[in-house]
Amino acid sequence: MPLTPTFTVVIPVKPGGEVTAVDRLRAIDYPAECYEVLVAEGRRPSCQRNRAAAQARGEYLYFLDDDSLVPPxxxxxxxxxxxxxSVAAVGGPSLTPSSDTTMQRAFGAAFASLLGGGGVRNRYRQAGMVRETDDAELILCNLGFRRDTFLAAGGLDERLYPNEENELMARLRRQGMRLVHDPALAVFRSQRPHLRAFVRQLFTYGRGRAEQIHLGGGCGVSNLVPALFLLYLCVLPFLGSGPGAIPLGGYLLATLLSSFIEGGRSGDGRVSAVLLLVYPALHLSYGAGLIWGLLFPRFKGKRGGDGVVTVRMIKSLEAEW
Structure with missing residues (x-):
């Protein structure tokens, strides 16, 4: 047996989907006999990751998305x-490639900003040093677990997607285990290709957070702000144009300033212009998803079923590429 720690890299993908992450994995700087790669095909990512984890032979699991481009x-x-x-999970940020379109780079800039990303913005930017953290700074497209710890905890709660990793990491933290964020452990992933897909993504994020709340956790004040802002906009016509409009004015000013600042950081003035649209789309979509998820959770009180999952070994521990 090799002395070097062994890993199982797990990548969920839709049936017939392309796994571009594999190209980077072929070139990583790690002994070939010390890692394997499993691709889990299906339509329920939580189930797919759990089924692959159950078949893993590595000491550690490392979850990527099908388009996560890893460093060597x-x-x-x-x-x-x-x-x-004492470290149960390790991960780093998901960064937006410079080759993305202006719209996609605006999405990435919004996620990485205080106004758009808030407490989870470090999932989308390289900031600070290696540190102990909580689930707010870790993201499942770039996240490793001890296999034994993952399996002993029952894996990901299959009633959830997304936010399944947040629920698991919150449980591990309550058990006294440590989570680590390493800014150098970054992957690159392209953002959604257009505004409609971005809106759908944020609605899904909000709904996932709401369903996590239903299961007993995951609710900070910042998670509720977009939903409260959406409700405020709904009643604003009844408040008149006096003091009731002050919060809206403050929001518009914050959007203008953040768009200017983040566009400047990107080095592209077009990003500033697009962010004027992206910020409201982000907040309102997430808020709508949160409200919808609170009112109409998709699960019915029991752990999700298996679904149809096919796990393929792309590379075994014994084989070279």
Missing amino acids: EFLQLAARHFENP
Whole structure:
């Protein structure tokens, strides 16, 4: 048996979908006999990841999305953090490629900003040093777990998608286990291709957060602000144009300032212009999803079923590419 820690890289994909992440995995700087790659096909990512984890032979699981482009040293970095036996999960940010369109880079800039990303913005930017963290800074497209810890916890709650990793990490933290965020452990992923897909993504994020709340956790004040803002806009016509409009004025000013600042950071003035539209789309879509999820959760009180999942081994521990 090799002394180097062994990993199972798990990638969920829709049936027949392309797995562009594999191209980068072929070139990583890690002993070939110390990692395997499993691709789980299906339409329920939580189920897919759990089924692949159950078949994994590595000491550690590393979850990527089908388009997560990893740096060559990512398993080396993860292995270094897992040397501490109290560390249950390790991950880093998901960054927007410079080759993305102006619209996509505006989506990424919004996620990475205080106004758009809030407490989860470090999922989308490289900031600070290696640190112990909570689920707010970790994201499932770039996240590793100890396999035994993951399986002992029952894996991801299959009633949830998204936010399944947040629920699991919150449970691990309550058990006294540590989570680590490493800014150097970054992947690149393109943002949604157009505004409609972005709106659908944020609605799904909000709904997932609401369903996590139903299951007993995951609600901070910042999570509720978009929903409260949406409700405020609904009653604003009845408040008149006096003091009741002050919050809207403050929001518009904050949007203008953040669009200017984040566009400047991107080095592209067009990003500033697009952000004027992206920020309201982000907040209102997330708020609508949160309200919808609170009112109409998709699960019915029991853990989700298996669905149809096919796990394919792309690379075994024993094989070279």
